[in-house]
Each structure stands twice: as C-alpha cells, then as structure tokens.
Amino acid sequence: MTTMLDFYREHAVAPVKQDITDMEAHFQRRAFLYRQLGLWPMAIAGKSVLEVGPGTGENAHYSLSLNPACYVMVEPNEKAREALEVKFGTYDEVSIVGETLEAYQAGTTQQFDVVLCEGLLGLAGRDARGLFDALGEKVKVGGVLVITCIDPISQCADVLRRALAQQYIKKGASLQENVEILTPIFAPHLATLKSMTRSVEDWIVDNILNPASIGPTFSIPDALAHVEGRFEVLGCSPRFLMDWRWYKDWQPGNSWAIESYWRNCHNLYDYRKVEPEKTVEENEELLHSCLTIRNLLRGIEQKRDSGVAVGEFSLETLDPAWFGRGQQYLSLVRVQ
Numbered sequence: 001m002t003t004m005l006d007f008y009r010e011h012a013v014a015p016v017k018q019d020i021t022d023m024e025a026h027f028q029r030r031a032f033l034y035r036q037l038g039l040w041p042m043a044i045a046g047k048s049v050l051e052v053g054p055g056t057g058e059n060a061h062y063s064l065s066l067n068p069a070c071y072v073m074v075e076p077n078e079k080a081r082e083a084l085e086v087k088f089g090t091y092d093e094v095s096i097v098g099e100t101l102e103a104y105q106a107g108t109t110q111q112f113d114v115v116l117c118e119g120l121l122g123l124a125g126r127d128a129r130g131l132f133d134a135l136g137e138k139v140k141v142g143g144v145l146v147i148t149c150i151d152p153i154s155q156c157a158d159v160l161r162r163a164l165a166q167q168y169i170k171k172g173a174s175l176q177e178n179v180e181i182l183t184p185i186f187a188p189h190l191a192t193l194k195s196m197t198r199s200v201e202d203w204i205v206d207n208i209l210n211p212a213s214i215g216p217t218f219s220i221p222d223a224l225a226h227v228e229g230r231f232e233v234l235g236c237s238p239r240f241l242m243d244w245r246w247y248k249d250w251q252p253g254n255s256w257a258i259e260s261y262w263r264n265c266h267n268l269y270d271y272r273k274v275e276p277e278k279t280v281e282e283n284e285e286l287l288h289s290c291l292t293i294r295n296l297l298r299g300i301e302q303k304r305d306s307g308v309a310v311g312e313f314s315l316e317t318l319d320p321a322w323f324g325r326g327q328q329y330l331s332l333v334r335v336q
Contacts, residue, residue, distance in 0.1 A: 003124065004212040005076060005100070011175050014080035015202035015210075016055035016119065023061070026197075030062035037146055037331035038235035039114070041066050047113035050074065050138055052101050053120045056083040063116070068093065072112070076100045105134040113143045121218045122150030122327050128218040129226050136230060139334045144234060148327040151219035152290035153283075154268035157324045158207050159290075161186065163297050164318060165208045179204050192321040214298050220261045220330060224254040231332035233257045238325060240264045252335070268325045 008014060020026040034040070044066035054060050054073045057080075064071060073088070074097045075081045081098050088094045097104055115138050121128050132147070139145045152159075168185060169178050179201050186208070187200045207213055224233065233241065233254055241260045245251070263277040266286055 004120070004206075004210065007210050007212055008077045008079065011205075012079050013175070013205060014056050014077055014083065015205040016080070017083075017199065017202055018056075018058040018197040019199070020058050020061065020197070026058070027062050027065065029195075030059060033237055033329065036235055036237040036239050037329055039144065039146070039331065043144070044068050044114060048072075048110075050112040050115045052104075052115070052117040052135060054084060054116075055080050055119070057087050059116075059118065060084075060088065064088070064091070064094070068114075070095070072097060072110075074099060074101055074104045076103075101131060101134050105137060111138055111140045111143070113140055115139045115143070115145045117146065118148050118329075119327065121147050121223070123213050123215060123217065128216070128222070132218075132223065132226060136227060136334065141334050141336065143334050145231060145332045145334065147223065147330050147332070149220045149223055149330055150217045150327045151265070151268065151287065152217055152294045153265055153287055154324040154326055154328065155217065156269060156290040156293060157322045158326075159214070159294050159297055160318055161189070162208050162214065163300065166300060169209070175205065175209060178209060182208060189320040189323075193323060211301075214294070214301060217294075220265075220328060221258045223330060223332075224258050224261075227332065228254055230336050231334050234331040234333050236331070237329040238267075240267065268328070271323055271325045272321070 018026070031041075034043075044063060046067065046069050048070050049063060049068040050072045051060060051063070052074045054075055055077075057073070060071070060073065070093050071091075072095045073084055075084055076099055078098070081096060084096050088096065099107070115135055117135055121131060121135075124131055135145060135147065165182055165185070168181050170181065173181075182204050183200055186204060190196055190200050190203060220236070229252075231254075232252065233243075241257045242264075243256055243260070245256060259280070262280040262283050265283050266278050267274055269286070269290075
C-alpha cells in the first residue's frame with residue numbers, strides 16, 4: 001500500500017504549504033484551534049513540545065511564538081525538511097529530525113509535555129494504530145497529545161470529486177501535467193471556501209492524486225477505542241463532543257465521547273449545516289453508505305490502473321460548494 005510519505009518522496013513534493021502572508025490572521029486561527037483543544041498559551045510556554053510531520057512548518061510559527069522550552073520537529077520528507085531548515089534552522093530551542101516517527105521513537109526515550117501530529121493518522125496509508133501507539137509513548141503522563149482524524153462521512157464530498165477526476169486524469173502523464181488538467185475543474189470549488197489557505201494545486205496533489213488519500217481512514221471512535229485506559233479526551237475541533245457527566249460522579253473512560261460522536265457525526269457530511277442529534281443507528285447507516293462509495297472508488301482506481309474504463313460521473317451533478325468537515329482535531333490527556 002502506498003503511504004503519503006512514499007508518494008511525497010517519489011515526486012519530491014510537500015503539498016502542505018499554507019498562505020500565511022497575513023501572519024496575524026494565521027495566529028488568530030491557530031489560537032482559536034488551540035483554545036478548542038484546551039491548549040491555552042501558558043499550556044505551551046516553558047514546556048517541551050514534539051511535532052511529528054510538521055510539513056513546511058507554517059503551523060509551527062504559532063506554536064513557537066508561545067515560547068516552549070524545546071521544540072523537536074520529526075519530518076522524514078526531505079522536501080519539507082528543506083523548508084524547515086530555512087525557517088527554523090537557527091532557532092536555539094528547535095531540533096529538526098529527519099527520521100520517521102517509528103525510527104525516532106525507537107532511538108530515544110525522551111518524552112514531551114505536548115505532542116502534536118496533524119494530518120497524518122487520518123490517512124496514513126499504513127498502520128494508523130501502530131503510529132498512534134508510537135505517538136502516545138512520546139507523551140509524558142499528564143501531558144497532551146493532539147491528533148487529527150478522518151472518516152468516510154467527513155471525506156465523502158472529496159471522494160466524489162476524486163471519482164469525477166478519474167475522467168480527466170491522463171494515465172502515464174506526469175504529476176504536474178495532471179495537476180494542470182484538474183486545476184480549472186476544481187479551482188471554482190475551492191474558491192467557495194473563503195478561509196482556504198492552501199493552494200489549489202497542493203490540494204489536488206494531496207486529495208485527488210495521492211493514492212494514500214483513498215486508503216483506510218482513522219476516525220474519532222477508532223482513536224478513542226484504541227487508547228481506552230491510557231488517554232482521555234481533553235477537547236476537539238469542531239467542538240461537538242458533549243459531556244453531561246456530573247464531576248462528582250465521574251467514571252474514567254471515553255465511552256461518552258464515542259457515543260457523542262455517533263449522535264453527531266452526520267454534521268461532518270456538509271460543513272454548511274448543523275443539525276440536531278440523530279440516533280446511533282441512523283448515523284451508522286450514513287457511515288456505511290459513505291464507506292461503500294469510498295470502497296467502490298478504490299476499486300475503480302485499481303481497475304483504471306489496469307486499463308479498464310471508468311464510468312462517467314457528471315460535473316453538473318456535484319455541488320461545487322459542498323465540502324465535508326475534512327479532518328477533525330482531537331486532544332487527549334495521558335492518564336497512564
């Protein structure tokens with residue numbers, strides 16, 4: 001199975017850059033995200049921070065502005081690491097490590113107060129649970145782990161765009177040639193996202209052309225069930241997990257958050273809508289439908305690689321302003 005890292009290295013790309021020309025607006029966005037996750041500025045100040053997969057480092061600008069005592073960046077993609085060296089290579093508190101998470105985890109016993117890992121576990125294209133375990137081992141007891149999750153509901157709109165793209169992609173063409181073909185098709189769609197900070201070209205590379213993006217997902221209930229007894233929920237973004245437990249009658253565990261997910265995950269389908277809670281059974285059916293679409297497309301892409309024609313899917317049938325809520329952020333406190 002192709003992983004994101006395999007694809008990035010094969011094509012010497014790091015399609016994760018953000019437009020942070022307006023640095024003040026960028027910092028405001030990141031501060032809001034951190035507040036949703038329970039990370040106020042003093043939660044970072046003076047602390048040890050590990051960021052796994054920082055890409056080209058735009059988000060690290062904000063984290064570093066909060067004055068951590070040390071900041072380790074683990075980035076195995078050579079193209080992204082070049083950008084990190086340019087931006088942060090002279091910072092005394094920053095260490096840039098050119099290894100995979102697994103190699104880094106095996107080579108050092110150092111643990112951190114805060115571990116950040118965005119955009120990796122949701123579509124790792126490999127053993128997400130193994131990566132999750134490696135991340136968890138780097139968090140001190142009482143420390144915080146931040147990850148991102150993706151499920152078939154939140155990504156359904158992009159999966160259908162990917163299905164549409166199969167009619168236009170030229171087999172045997174270079175990555176850049178296919179990007180140029182798809183840009184005029186999807187640029188109007190992305191233009192409806194007024195707060196978009198990623199380029200159309202990078203979005204196409206990562207969401208449409210990257211084979212790992214149609215691989216297995218890693219959802220919030222996947223994550224919470226896997227770390228039961230070791231980590232407990234601190235926050236999420238969007239903040240839709242509702243906790244009605246009385247603190248005097250508190251019981252450990254994440255079962256409340258998993259049930260809250262199942263009653264609200266239909267709101268991941270279209271970011272423009274927020275609807276009342278539904279039954280677990282209704283949302284399980286929605287997830288099954290979205291997963292069926294995803295699996296069909298994976299089969300179509302495999303057949304296309306074998307020279308089999310792909311059925312037509314009309315551009316006119318797809319609402320250009322429909323996007324799911326993509327990846328969701330989850331912050332967790334290590335309790336054991």
